[in-house]
Every structure is written in structure tokens, then in C-alpha cells.
Amino acid sequence: MKKYVLSLDAGTTSSRAILFDIKGNQVAVTQQEFTQIFPKKGWVEHDPNEIWITQLNAIKNVMKKASINSEEIDSIGITNQRETTIIWDKKTGQPVYNAIVWQDRRTAKICEELIAEGKEELFSSKTGLIVDAYFSGTKIKWILSSQLKLKERAHRGELAFGTVDSWLIWKLTAGNKHVTDATNASRTLIYNIHNGEWDRTLLEILDIPEKLLPQVVNSSEVVGMTSSSLFGGEIPISGIAGDQQAALFGQMCLNPGEVKNTYGTGCFCIMNTGSKAVVSKNKMLTTIAWKIDNKYTYAIEGSVFTAGALVQWLRDQINMIDSSDEIEALAASVEDSGGVTFVPALSGLGAPYWDPHATGAIMGITRGTNKAHIARASLEAIALRSRDIIIEMQKDAGIEFSNLKVDGGASNNNLLMQIQADLLNATVIRPKITETTALGAAFLAGLATGFWKSTTDLKKLWKEDRFFVPQPDIKTESIIRLWKDRVSRILS
Numbered sequence: 001m002k003k004y005v006l007s008l009d010a011g012t013t014s015s016r017a018i019l020f021d022i023k024g025n026q027v028a029v030t031q032q033e034f035t036q037i038f039p040k041k042g043w044v045e046h047d048p049n050e051i052w053i054t055q056l057n058a059i060k061n062v063m064k065k066a067s068i069n070s071e072e073i074d075s076i077g078i079t080n081q082r083e084t085t086i087i088w089d090k091k092t093g094q095p096v097y098n099a100i101v102w103q104d105r106r107t108a109k110i111c112e113e114l115i116a117e118g119k120e121e122l123f124s125s126k127t128g129l130i131v132d133a134y135f136s137g138t139k140i141k142w143i144l145s146s147q148l149k150l151k152e153r154a155h156r157g158e159l160a161f162g163t164v165d166s167w168l169i170w171k172l173t174a175g176n177k178h179v180t181d182a183t184n185a186s187r188t189l190i191y192n193i194h195n196g197e198w199d200r201t202l203l204e205i206l207d208i209p210e211k212l213l214p215q216v217v218n219s220s221e222v223v224g225m226t227s228s229s230l231f232g233g234e235i236p237i238s239g240i241a242g243d244q245q246a247a248l249f250g251q252m253c254l255n256p257g258e259v260k261n262t263y264g265t266g267c268f269c270i271m272n273t274g275s276k277a278v279v280s281k282n283k284m285l286t287t288i289a290w291k292i293d294n295k296y297t298y299a300i301e302g303s304v305f306t307a308g309a310l311v312q313w314l315r316d317q318i319n320m321i322d323s324s325d326e327i328e329a330l331a332a333s334v335e336d337s338g339g340v341t342f343v344p345a346l347s348g349l350g351a352p353y354w355d356p357h358a359t360g361a362i363m364g365i366t367r368g369t370n371k372a373h374i375a376r377a378s379l380e381a382i383a384l385r386s387r388d389i390i391i392e393m394q395k396d397a398g399i400e401f402s403n404l405k406v407d408g409g410a411s412n413n414n415l416l417m418q419i420q421a422d423l424l425n426a427t428v429i430r431p432k433i434t435e436t437t438a439l440g441a442a443f444l445a446g447l448a449t450g451f452w453k454s455t456t457d458l459k460k461l462w463k464e465d466r467f468f469v470p471q472p473d474i475k476t477e478s479i480i481r482l483w484k485d486r487v488s489r490i491l492s
Contacts, residue, residue: 002074005446006062006235007438008055010080010164011243012101012265013312015055017062018438019073022451024461026435030061037098042105042347045098048086051164052171056230063231070233076172076226077239077445079246079437080164081265082187085139087154087161087212093175096150096159099167100139103266103305103347107138108356114138119205126192126199128277128286133348133356134303136163137189141206157211163187165240166214169224172237177224180214181240182291191216193277193288196296219245219290220444239445243437244268244301245289250440251405251431252462254455259393259401261420262437263410265312266350267304267386271393272297282392283352290444300396302351302389306344306360307382308410313346314378320371328413331376336475338373339364341486342381349491352392357492364482382410383420384483390424403427403467407436414468421468422476428468 004027009016015034019027032054037045063069083102088095100106111131114120120131129135140161144151153159162170166180185191185198190208192199198213217223219241225234241249244262248270251260256274261267270289277286277298289299306313311327314320321327345358362374394400404426410416411434421428433439446452 001072002451003072004066004068004074005442005451006059006073006076007442007445008059008076008078008168009438009441010051010055010078010168012081012103015051015058016438017055017058018435018442019062019066019068020439020442024433024439026433028062028066030058030065032058040106044101044104046084046101048088048095048099048167051099052168055168059231070231070235073235074451075236075238075445075449077441077443078165078168078237079241079243079441080168080184082163082184082242082244083134083136084164085136085143085161086164086167087140087143087159088167088170090158090160090175093170097143097146099164100143102134104139105133105348105356107133107142110138110141111356114205123189123202126194126202127189128186128193129189130283130285130354131189132354134350135187135189137202137206137208140208140212144208151207154212155209159212160214161212162214169237172226172230173224174227174229178214179217179223181217181219182288182296183219183242183245184240185216186288187242193286193298218292218294220292220448222448236449238448239441239443241290241441241444244270245287245299246440246444247407247437248272248289248299248440249443250436250438251407252459253405254459257397260405260407260436261386261390263307263382263406263408263416265307265309267307267382268301269386269389269393270299270301271397272299273397274298278396280396282395283354284389284393284396285351300393302393304382304385304389305347305350307385308408309346310342310344310378310381311410314375320375327375327379328415330372331379332415334372334376337377337380337479338369339366339482340369340373340377341482342374342377343487343490344378344381344385345490351389353487353491355491358490361486361490363486379413379416379419380479382416383423384479386420387423401426403429405429405431407431407434409434417468421470422472423480425470425472427470430465430467432463432465
């Protein structure tokens with residue numbers, strides 16, 4: 001009897017495994033953090049083997065925790081940190097270099113050169129993206145140029161590139177499947193989102209051989225089976241989506257104009273635009289929301305690089321709090337931020353500024369400033385950066401949102417959600433299951449196998465937990481005014 005769908009949430013800081021039942025309830029969850037590697041200023045790496053081992057352990061631990069075997073698992077859905085780039089040897093399965101993480105800025109110079117050569121419009125028209133170090137394309141180019149002979153080996157077809165989903169599927173299928181789905185492909189800067197193909201013109205510009213690339217599949221289809229040696233039996237892998245697209249699906253934002261914001265390591269706001277690839281006039285990204293039955297659903301997206309990572313920074317680098325959960329009580333201990341603004345440009349600034357050289361700043365400090373003011377300013381910063389992109393998105397869509405669906409770990413912070421509602425002057429809605437990224441991957445997987453019959457069935461499973469009604473006042477206006485002024489000062 002197939003009772004569960006297993007969701008693998010391959011995040012930026014941890015590998016998680018979550019079991020969902022037929023009613024969309026979270027049955028069990030396990031998590032293992034992995035090492036963040038910072039070799040140089042602006043560089044962020046992961047060890048791909050550590051990603052695999054922690055993910056494998058998480059799967060085995062969740063099965064043990066729920067006391068189940070592989071025969072009870074209907075299927076596996078995978079959702080992952082996007083843009084993170086891994087290249088490995090097809091024969092040995094060993095990475096040729098560490099994974100270069102989406103936050104990494106080392107290829108900013110390559111991007112500047114492409115822009116100076118007048119290539120940005122070409123990339124943008126084909127991929128829906130801007131030329132930025134955030135995406136995989138320039139990371140691939142950098143790795144292939146980092147060691148002698150890597151480029152030659154790539155041209156000979158000896159190496160494989162993938163985002164984290166591809167890497168995990170390769171490992172889960174014992175090297176039998178080299179695939180990615182359309183959502184992850186659409187974040188590489190080398191995939192044409194209009195005709196659904198790796199773009200040869202762009203590959204030529206970046207000197208990337210097509211032999212290196214995975215096959216692009218639907219977000220919801222059986223793409224392979226896990227090796228029976230791993231879990232005692234084969235399990236179909238039938239759902240794949242980049243984390244933000246998975247969250248959009250998990251939030252059941254199935255109609256054009258519906259929008260969600262995920263509060264994770266970064267903040268990612270994404271809006272369904274249906275069968276139309278809406279070109280942003282306000283520096284948002286046009287991306288693929290999902291591909292089901294060979295049909296594309298598109299979205300526009302804005303990215304905030306530093307959100308939950310800001311709280312981690314206060315915890316790990318500044319030792320201001322012992323655990324991330326403490327931030328809410330500390331911030332709530334003062335009525336306001338005391339005029340302090342925290343511009344959280346710890347990895348440059350994403351949409352709508354797109355300034356890779358911007359650095360973080362805490363402004364407005366006085367003799368009376370204490371750590372509670374900085375904590376509150378940090379929560380305001382996350383909400384303000386989200387507001388930046390939502391305002392631009394509304395312009396692109398030509399509609400004003402009456403509400404915002406939220407998810408991700410930090411959406412459980414009630415103070416942050418209230419601040420967000422006030423700054424947006426819109427109702428913020430949090431679902432009962434805030435693990436919508438993992439849930440979206442599970443939904444995509446179960447939809448492909450018939451575990452769930454249709455999206456109509458899935459819609460019935462989405463339930464509201466709490467909503468936050470906006471209560472803006474003069475202080476809110478002052479926060480926004482100070483923010484605009486202070487962000488302008490740090491832009492390069």
C-alpha cells in the first residue's frame with residue numbers, strides 16, 4: 001500500500017526529507033545541515049558529496065522515524081536551491097570542483113564583460129533573466145576555465161553539469177539519469193524559455209558544450225527509479241522543481257495574478273502569469289513556473305539575496321542571538337527600530353537594483369541604539385526588500401495585490417509578518433503548512449503517479465493558518481522614506 005510521498009528539500013544550508021500523506025499532512029521530517037565554504041570574499045561553495053551524504057542520511061532517517069519501508073513510498077519529489085552549479089565526472093561520479101552557490105559573486109566580472117559587449121539584451125530576450133553572477137551559466141564557464149583540460153574533457157563528453165536536482169537524481173539512480181526540469185533549466189542563463197531548448201547561441205558565447213548538459217524534463221513526470229541498493233526497493237522520482245516554483249505550486253497559486261513570497265535564506269516573490277511569458281519593465285525576472293504535460297506555465301519573480309541569512313549572520317558572525325528563534329522576542333522588546341535602517345546587502349543587492357558590488361550597512365545609529373533596535377531593523381529590512389520587489393511586480397502585472405501568501409521558515413515569525421502587512425498595506429496570509437516548498441515538490445510527484453488525481457484535489461488540501469491585517473501609521477511612512485534614502489547611498 002502506497003501511503004506517502006517523500007519530498008527532498010535540498011536547501012542552501014541543509015538537506016531535508018519530509019513525508020506527506022494523502023491529505024497533505026506532514027508525517028515526519030528530518031534535517032541535516034552541511035558546511036558553508038567561503039574561500040574568498042564574495043565566494044560561496046558547498047561540497048557536492050556532503051550535499052549527497054546529508055540528503056541520503058535525511059531520507060534514511062525520515063524512513064526510520066516514521067517506521068516505514070520503501071514499499072510504502074509512492075514517489076519522490078525533489079525541490080532544490082536553484083542556480084547552484086555542480087560539474088562532475090560521468091565515469092567516477094566525482095565532482096571536479098566544489099558546488100558554486102547561487103549567492104556566489106565571483107563571476108561578476110564575466111557578467112560585466114558580457115554587458116559591455118552589448119550581449120545583455122540577447123540573453124534577456126531568450127532566457128527572461130538578466131546577466132548576473134546569480135545564474136548558473138557564468139559559473140559553468142568559470143569552472144571549465146579554472147583547471148587545465150576541464151574544458152577539453154567537457155567537449156569530449158566526459159563531464160556532466162547539473163543544478164542540485166540533477167546531481168541528486170544522478171546519485172539516486174546510480175548514474176543512470178542525467179536530467180533537470182524546465183524550472184531549473186530556466187535559471188541557468190543558457191535555456192531558451194520560449195522554445196524550451198538549450199540555446200546554442202548562448203552556449204557558444206559562454207563556450208559551454210551541449211554534451212555537458214542534462215536532458216530537460218517535465219516538472220511532473222516519472223523520470224527514473226532510485227537504485228534498489230539505497231532503500232531496499234526502487235522508488236519512482238516523479239517531481240522536480242526549483243524551490244521557488246515548488247513553493248508557488250505548493251501554495252496553489254495556479255491562476256495568473258496569484259503571488260507568494262518565501263522567507264528562507266533569501267526572499268523570493270513569484271507571481272503566476274499563466275501561458276504568457278510577461279517581460280518585466282521593472283527588472284524582475286521572467287521564468288518558468290512549471291512544465292506539466294509538456295505545457296509551460298510562466299511567472300515573474302523578484303529575488304532578495306539576504307533574508308533569513310541576515311538573522312544567521314547576527315547569530316553566527318555577531319553573536320547577537322544564540323538561536324534564530326530569539327530574534328522575534330528581541331525585536332519585539334522595543335516599539336520601533338529607533339531610526340536604525342539595516343540595508344542587508346551581504347551578497348550584493350538583487351531585484352530591482354541588481355548591484356553585485358553593493359555592501360551591507362547599518363545606518364542611523366545613535367548613543368541610545370541597542371541590539372533590540374538592530375534586531376527590529378533587521379526584520380524591517382527583510383520586509384522592506386520584499387516590498388521593493390512586490391511594488392515593481394504590481395507595476396508589471398498591472399494589478400494591485402489585495403493579499404500575499406507567505407511561506408518558508410521565517411514566515412512563522414509573527415512580528416515579521418505584521419511588519420510586512422503594514423509596509424505593503426496588504427493582508428498577509430500564512431497557510432497551515434508553511435513547508436510549501438517541500439509540499440509543492442510532493443504535489444508534483446504525486447500528481448505524476450496518480451497518488452493525487454488532479455489539481456482540484458490538491459486545492460482542497462491547502463488551508464489557511466493565520467492572516468495579518470495591515471495597520472500602517474506615520475512610523476510606517478517614515479520607515480519607507482528612510483529606507484529609500486539609505487539604499488540610494490550604498491548603490492555603486
